[in-house]
Structures are given as C-alpha cells and as structure tokens.
Amino acid sequence: MGVAKLLFGLRTCQPVFVKEAVSLFDKGLQGAIEDIVVCGGPFFGDFQWRVASLPYKIGGLGLISATDVSIYGFVASRAQSWGLQDHILRESGVVGMDGDYDMALGELHRHLPDLDIGGFANRDTAPPKTQKTLASALFCRIAQNIGSDFCTTPRQNVVLECLRGPHAQDFLSVIPIEGLGQKMSAVEYRAILKYRLMIPMFPDDEQCPICRKACLDQFGEHALHCKELPGFKYRHD
Structure with a gap:
C-alpha cells in the first residue's frame, strides 16, 4: 500500500477499521529507519522511533507515524468537509454526522483529554483548519x-x-x-542521526584514538572538542 492510499484510507475510514494497516505500515517504516541509522545494530528502540516520528519543527525527523495520523485524520476530514457532505446529502434526509464520527470523536478525546472537542460536534463551530489544529494539539501533547x-x-x-x-x-x-561540497557522506549522515536520536556511537571507556588522553564517551561528545583532531570542526546545536 502506497503512502497516498494509506493517508486516503485514514481520512475516510473510522480508526478502528484501519488498525491493522497502520500497524503494518509503521512496523515497516520503523524497520527502514532502523536499518539506515544502526544497520541492524542495537539501541534503536521505542524511544528513538518516537523521536523520529515527531514533526521536525518540534525536534523529530518528520517520519510521521500512521498510527498518529489515524487518531485525528478521520475526524479532521469529516469536519472539514461538513458543508460538502450536507450539500451532497441534502435530499437524502441525512442530517449531521453519524455514529462513526461520534465514535472517532470519542477516540480522539481519549488521546487528547484536555482538548475541547465540543466545537467538532457542530458544523458552525468546527475549526476551519481542523487537521492542522488537531495535529498540532496531538504532537505537542506527545512532545510534552x-x-x-x-x-x-x-x-x-x-x-x-x-x-x-x-x-x-x-x-x-x-x-x-x-x-560546492555541501553534502554529507552516508557515514556522516548516520552519525548525525545517531546523535540526534541519542544512540550510543562508541563503547564505554574506549580511548580516543587521536589524542589518547581521554576516553570517548558513548555519545561522541569528546569528538566534538578533541584538541588533537586535525581540520575544522563545525558544531550546530
């Protein structure tokens, strides 16, 4: 299943019906990023996946989890298209949302108990940018x-x-x-990802092979300021 089809399914199907699909997708995505970062090695666990699956504006890698999207995708889609639904169903006798929407809204409230979802129950009070509102609320709560x-x-x-x-x-x-030389090798990129995902890069108490005066800490902090390391060292955050 492609990403586009999956996202379409998350926006058009009640969350309970897509649990298996999102689980399989997330398992594959997590396995792929794990292979890139640690090449099948240890230390890539649930914490690393949680950080990687956050939007990069709040410190993640932007590899958004399908499980997270399923929490708000259906409600957001239905709320944003409320007017269109009423127009299409204007002669059918169907008014307002159905039980599927109410169930999805209840599931959303379970994940975001502090969010006032009363406005989502009425067409006139639903936020105009529902998906952005719900996604922001969910990921901010996860980060907190x-x-x-x-x-x-x-x-x-x-x-x-x-x-x-x-x-x-x-x-x-x-x-x-x-x-222009503005690129990173695979080794450099992997090291950056490990550092940001807080994955150890060196064994405990391994001696620095350059200065031979200090022990390399697990996360490579010494390598950033080793005085004996030749060349320029760039550091950001």
Whole structure:
C-alpha cells in the first residue's frame, strides 16, 4: 500500500477499521529507519522511533507515524468537509454526522483529554483548519509527555530541548549541492542521526584514538572538542 492510499484510507475510514494497516505500515517504516541509522545494530528502540516520528519543527525527523495520523485524520476530514457532505446529502434526509464520527470523536478525546472537542460536534463551530489544529494539539501533547512516557535522562532532556530550537532541524530540508561540497557522506549522515536520536556511537571507556588522553564517551561528545583532531570542526546545536 502506497503512502497516498494509506493517508486516503485514514481520512475516510473510522480508526478502528484501519488498525491493522497502520500497524503494518509503521512496523515497516520503523524497520527502514532502523536499518539506515544502526544497520541492524542495537539501541534503536521505542524511544528513538518516537523521536523520529515527531514533526521536525518540534525536534523529530518528520517520519510521521500512521498510527498518529489515524487518531485525528478521520475526524479532521469529516469536519472539514461538513458543508460538502450536507450539500451532497441534502435530499437524502441525512442530517449531521453519524455514529462513526461520534465514535472517532470519542477516540480522539481519549488521546487528547484536555482538548475541547465540543466545537467538532457542530458544523458552525468546527475549526476551519481542523487537521492542522488537531495535529498540532496531538504532537505537542506527545512532545510534552515524552519525558514521563520514557523516563528520559537529564542528557536526553537537554538534547530534546536543543532539537526543538530554531533552525535545529533545517538540515533535513536542505538540498545537497555536490559541486560546492555541501553534502554529507552516508557515514556522516548516520552519525548525525545517531546523535540526534541519542544512540550510543562508541563503547564505554574506549580511548580516543587521536589524542589518547581521554576516553570517548558513548555519545561522541569528546569528538566534538578533541584538541588533537586535525581540520575544522563545525558544531550546530
């Protein structure tokens, strides 16, 4: 199933009917990014997938999970097309939303208990940009709760905060220009992803092969400021 067909299904089918499809899609997507980042190695777990599947504006890699979209996609689509539905069904005697919409709205409320969904029950009070409103509310809640959901360490909290800073994830949307040397090798790109997903890059207490004076920490912090490392070192966030 292609991405376009999947998204169409999420917007037109009640969430309960697409659980198996979104689970299979997310499993495949998670496996693909895991192969890219760690090449089948360890340390890519649920926490790394959660960070990777956040929008890059709030610190993720923009690999949006189909499971997340299924939470709000159906409600958003129905609410945004309310006027069109009324026009098409104007002579059928069908008025307002049906039980499928009410069930999906209830499921949405379960995931976003603090969001006032009363406006979504009425055509005149439904937000004009429903999908953007719901997606923003969901991902902001996920980002706020990620610390408690995964019992993150102080270092992980600091990295997450840095990833949410202005322009921290701009590298994801930059077009490489090989002629100007503005590109990254596969090794460099993989190292950046590991650092941002908080995946260890070195064994514990391994000696720095350059200066031979310090131990390389697991996450490569020493490599960023090793005085003996030749050439220029660039650092951003």
